Amino acid sequence: MTDSALVFVPGIHFLPSVALRLLVPVILATALLTATGGCAGKAEFDGAEALKHVERQCAFGPRVPGTKAHDACRDWFVAELKKICDTVQVQHFEYQLNVSPAEWRSKLRLPARFTAPPSTKLPMDNIIAVIKGTDGKDPSLLLCAHWDSRPTADLERRAENRVKAIAGANDGASGVAVLLELARVFKAKRPTQGVIIVLFDGEDYGPDTKDMFIGSKYYAKNPLPVKPKEGILLDMVGDADLEITRESWSVDANRALCDTVFKTAEGLGYSRQFRNQIGIMIEDDHLPLIRAGIPTINLIDFTYPYWHTLADTPDKCSAASLSAVGETVAAVVYARSSNP
Numbered sequence: 001m002t003d004s005a006l007v008f009v010p011g012i013h014f015l016p017s018v019a020l021r022l023l024v025p026v027i028l029a030t031a032l033l034t035a036t037g038g039c040a041g042k043a044e045f046d047g048a049e050a051l052k053h054v055e056r057q058c059a060f061g062p063r064v065p066g067t068k069a070h071d072a073c074r075d076w077f078v079a080e081l082k083k084i085c086d087t088v089q090v091q092h093f094e095y096q097l098n099v100s101p102a103e104w105r106s107k108l109r110l111p112a113r114f115t116a117p118p119s120t121k122l123p124m125d126n127i128i129a130v131i132k133g134t135d136g137k138d139p140s141l142l143l144c145a146h147w148d149s150r151p152t153a154d155l156e157r158r159a160e161n162r163v164k165a166i167a168g169a170n171d172g173a174s175g176v177a178v179l180l181e182l183a184r185v186f187k188a189k190r191p192t193q194g195v196i197i198v199l200f201d202g203e204d205y206g207p208d209t210k211d212m213f214i215g216s217k218y219y220a221k222n223p224l225p226v227k228p229k230e231g232i233l234l235d236m237v238g239d240a241d242l243e244i245t246r247e248s249w250s251v252d253a254n255r256a257l258c259d260t261v262f263k264t265a266e267g268l269g270y271s272r273q274f275r276n277q278i279g280i281m282i283e284d285d286h287l288p289l290i291r292a293g294i295p296t297i298n299l300i301d302f303t304y305p306y307w308h309t310l311a312d313t314p315d316k317c318s319a320a321s322l323s324a325v326g327e328t329v330a331a332v333v334y335a336r337s338s339n340p
């Protein structure tokens, strides 16, 4: 599927500039998720803490590559992950933007009086952390999310607002928040098989897919510290009205992992948040990974009404939704036996 294969989402209408993003065993680990009491060391997912992680990220301001807020948030991630992970590294690289000024104005539906930003080189940072399992082997499962936020609010009605960066509470911060809390859970009670956690930069730069998925494309070509065998991507998992379906490319790439996740969610009582039905195809960070031989599924709720608007703020997210996703992914990880 190419960028030109645009969109065809029954019942959902998207403007062309944003439509580019749309192309079209159950072992419950609840017994393993034993609460040990206390707070810092408890081995259960804390949705309230995850929601605080959403708020903390947004408090830096929009995490747009090339800005101070972006770099400050990166440094905070690294410091936090170093407290709870076995290894943490920053995969730094530079990226040359492709969009022309005319394209930029066209995609954002802006009059000529709006000056396009220069198509410059941007510094990018993927953040890679490892939590080893009790089996002592290299982890094979990648857990990932994008940490940047979009420099433009494409779906705002007023042109003046479309050129403003979004807070990205759900679109960016929610997936990372779940991963930060999962890292704490896995440190408190190590799973048999470890995990590689990667926070991708530059997923949402835009204005179209030519300059998106930048960090995941780079990581797919340069996986560290070892190439994962499969992965789970979390994107827009914090909406208070959470509704995740089986994203079609994910099912094609890794049906078994998709089945495991949705059956685990059902077993935990999260059938409302995880609808076991085929959803639309969504171009996202999982595609570069799939194409590089890391079959990755995308857990995403694309019914979020505040997508790419200035209203994508922490108050739209809920601890309960973050818990539904966090507990499900934790149960899937704890149920994995030793890495062969």
Ligand SMILES: [Zn+2]
Binding pocket: 150, 171, 204, 308
């Ligand atoms: Zn986005």
